[in-house]
Every structure is written in structure tokens, then in C-alpha cells.
Amino acid sequence: MMTPIRVLQVVTHMERGGLESTLMNYYRHIDRERVQFDFLVHRQERAAFDDEIESLGGKLYRLPRLVPWSEGYLAALNHFFDEHPEYKIVHVHQDCLSSVILRAAAQHNIPVRIAHSHSANQDKNLKYPIKLWYKWSIPKYTTNLFACGKDAGDWMFGGAPFQIINNAIDVTAYAYNLAKRQEVRRQLSLENKLTIGHVGRFNQPKNHPFLLDIFAALLRKEPNAVLLLVGGGEDMAKIQTKAHALGIAEHVRFLGVRSDVADLMQAMDVFVFPSLYEGLPVTMVEAQAAGLPCIISDKIPPECILTEGLVDVMPLSASPEIWAEKILAKRAIPRIDRRAEIAAHGFDITTEAVKLQEFYINAYEQNC
Numbered sequence: 001m002m003t004p005i006r007v008l009q010v011v012t013h014m015e016r017g018g019l020e021s022t023l024m025n026y027y028r029h030i031d032r033e034r035v036q037f038d039f040l041v042h043r044q045e046r047a048a049f050d051d052e053i054e055s056l057g058g059k060l061y062r063l064p065r066l067v068p069w070s071e072g073y074l075a076a077l078n079h080f081f082d083e084h085p086e087y088k089i090v091h092v093h094q095d096c097l098s099s100v101i102l103r104a105a106a107q108h109n110i111p112v113r114i115a116h117s118h119s120a121n122q123d124k125n126l127k128y129p130i131k132l133w134y135k136w137s138i139p140k141y142t143t144n145l146f147a148c149g150k151d152a153g154d155w156m157f158g159g160a161p162f163q164i165i166n167n168a169i170d171v172t173a174y175a176y177n178l179a180k181r182q183e184v185r186r187q188l189s190l191e192n193k194l195t196i197g198h199v200g201r202f203n204q205p206k207n208h209p210f211l212l213d214i215f216a217a218l219l220r221k222e223p224n225a226v227l228l229l230v231g232g233g234e235d236m237a238k239i240q241t242k243a244h245a246l247g248i249a250e251h252v253r254f255l256g257v258r259s260d261v262a263d264l265m266q267a268m269d270v271f272v273f274p275s276l277y278e279g280l281p282v283t284m285v286e287a288q289a290a291g292l293p294c295i296i297s298d299k300i301p302p303e304c305i306l307t308e309g310l311v312d313v314m315p316l317s318a319s320p321e322i323w324a325e326k327i328l329a330k331r332a333i334p335r336i337d338r339r340a341e342i343a344a345h346g347f348d349i350t351t352e353a354v355k356l357q358e359f360y361i362n363a364y365e366q367n368c
Contacts, residue, residue, distance in 0.1 A: 029353035117156035149280030197268030202233030
């Protein structure tokens with residue numbers, strides 16, 4: 001049996017987020033006798049996907065938190081590459097700070113160095129100018145630039161050419177299933193309730209405060225409604241407090257980080273996604289694969305619309321009441337199997353994993 005090419009994937013940690021879920025989709029579907037993934041993470045605690053990674057044959061290495069000016073961090077990073085000369089392909093998913101890892105990889109003569117952009121912006125906090133400074137040098141240290149979509153690549157790489165790697169999913173796992181829908185709705189006591197859904201980390205880009213305003217407006221028109229919020233994150237407590245302040249807490253269910261998102265999407269009636277910015281959200285691919293009517297903000301790249309008549313775009317400048325009216329109109333769209341449409345746009349993981357696998361193999365053969 002041939003020895004697989006081992007690709008080092010560099011991430012913050014392997015929790016259940018969009019980036020991590022996409023990476024795991026590819027990992028599950030590559031031929032692991034030819035290409036194997038190992039993971040360099042920046043947290044000491046174990047994360048949601050760690051057990052599965054190890055069961056698939058992957059290795060996990062841990063570094064301190066990525067602080068680019070920390071001598072301790074840089075020493076640990078360089079020590080890692082000194083100790084692991086076996087890696088010839090490094091694939092980095094650290095957004096603006098990817099240049100820190102890629103520079104060290106270049107200094108250690110790693111021949112294939114990939115930066116992968118998953119977002120079209122960053123939070124405007126005190127770290128923002130620092131991140132922009134590191135972002136500008138990414139192309140200098142790479143051999144290949146990847147992005148989840150055009151906006152993400154344009155923003156991250158400043159005009160340098162890049163290749164789009166679709167946030168592909170297992171379309172069969174998300175396909176609309178009436179029996180599953182009825183079962184999950186019974187389990188969650190959602191019978192006869194208008195069920196609005198959202199999947200995403202509780203942080204600033206996802207715009208949960210506006211989502212709650214929309215839902216409060218909806219309740220004034222349709223009191224028998226429920227909002228399912230799937231995900232975790234630093235802003236969850238703040239959003240829970242706002243739900244109580246609006247008097248809608250008994251209608252909002254905080255479901256936490258889940259491994260059964262495909263089933264939960266079956267139970268939803270309308271998916272609402274009012275993000276401030278995105279790369280190309282994998283949750284939008286999943287929702288459309290489930291045949292779920294979607295309402296998204298005008299800040300989300302239109303290339304995420306993969307289906308006919310299923311997705312409506314609303315301006316963030318529109319009032320919550322107008323968003324609520326759109327939800328009530330959208331609930332009437334019949335649920336059907338949308339797998340063929342998703343696959344036709346290149347988001348079926350069974351075909352896309354083969355493409356990425358062949359990229360790694362060709363890059364290795366040409367450079368090693």
C-alpha cells in the first residue's frame with residue numbers, strides 16, 4: 001500500500017464552525033490512502049471534531065494561541081517546523097494572520113504553501129489595523145491562494161490571483177425528507193408553529209441583534225412562531241439578555257452547538273440570515289440543499305444563491321417589519337429535493353473532494 005501524502009491543515013481549533021465543517025467534509029471524502037490530513041491547532045483543549053480526526057487517521061498538534069508578536073509563539077512555531085520536516089504541503093486557514101505561519105513555512109523551505117480565505121471582512125475592533133498589516137503580506141509567502149468565494153478572495157488577497165474552493169457539503173445528508181421533518185418537529189414540540197431558523201456563531205458578523213428585532217416584529221403578526229438559534233460563541237449571553245428585554249424569550253430556543261444540523265433544518269420553515277458580511281457561508285449551502293426557503297441580507301455574496309426561487313435578498317436598511325412580511329410570504333414555498341441544483345453548481349462534496357485531492361497530489365509531485 002502506498003504511503004499517503006500528509007497535508008498539514010493549520011486552524012485555530014476544530015470546533016463546529018463553518019470553516020471547520022467544510023474542512024471535515026473534504027477530509028471525510030478524500031481517498032485517505034492517497035492523501036491524509038493532519039492538524040496544527042492553536043488551543044490546548046480538545047474540540048468537537050478531534051475524536052473524529054483521530055479516528056480517520058489524522059494527527060493533532062497543539063501550539064499556544066496565535067499572537068504574532070509573541071516571541072514565545074514564534075519560537076514554538078519554528079520549533080514545530082524544525083521537528084516536522086516531513087510536511088511538504090501546508091494549508092493555512094488563519095485569515096489575516098495566515099502570513100505568520102506561511103512566513104515560517106517559507107523559511108523552513110516547505111515547497112507548497114497555501115493560504116485559504118474564508119471571510120470577506122474582519123471585526124472592526126482594536127485588532128483590526130494589526131490584522132490588516134499582516135494580511136497585506138500573505139501573497140508574499142504563498143505558492144497558492146484559495147478562497148471560498150470571490151468576495152473572500154478579493155478582500156484577503158488584494159488583487160493577487162486565487163482559486164475558489166467551494167464550501168461543498170454532503171447533499172444527500174441534507175436532502176428534504178418529509179418523514180424526518182415530522183419526526184424532528186414532534187421531538188421539539190413544533191407542530192403547528194411557524195419555525196424560523198438560524199445557524200451560526202454568536203458573534204458580531206452574524207447580526208443576531210437585528211435577527212431578534214426581526215423575530216419580535218414577526219411575533220406581532222404571527223404569535224405562534226418559534227426561533228431556533230443553533231450555535232455557540234462569545235455573544236450568546238448578550239443575545240439571551242436582549243431576547244428577555246424584548247419580551248420574546250419564551251419563543252426563542254438557544255440550541256447550542258449541534259451535530260444534527262441537517263435534521264434541525266428539516267424542522268425549520270424559513271431560514272433567516274441577516275449577516276453583516278460573509279465569505280460564502282456553508283450554512284446557506286446546507287439550507288438550500290434541505291429545500292429550505294431563505295431570506296438573506298444584501299451583504300452576503302450573491303454567488304451563494306444556488307437554487308431557483310428559494311432565496312430572497314433583503315437590504316439591511318429595511319425595517320424589521322418588512323423582513324417579517326417577507327418571512328410570512330416565504331413560508332408558502334413548497335419544500336422539494338434540491339440536490340441536483342446544489343451539485344450542478346459544484347457544491348457536492350463527492351466530486352469536489354476529488355478535485356482538491358488531485359490538487360494536493362499534483363502539487364506534491366511537481367514540487368517534492
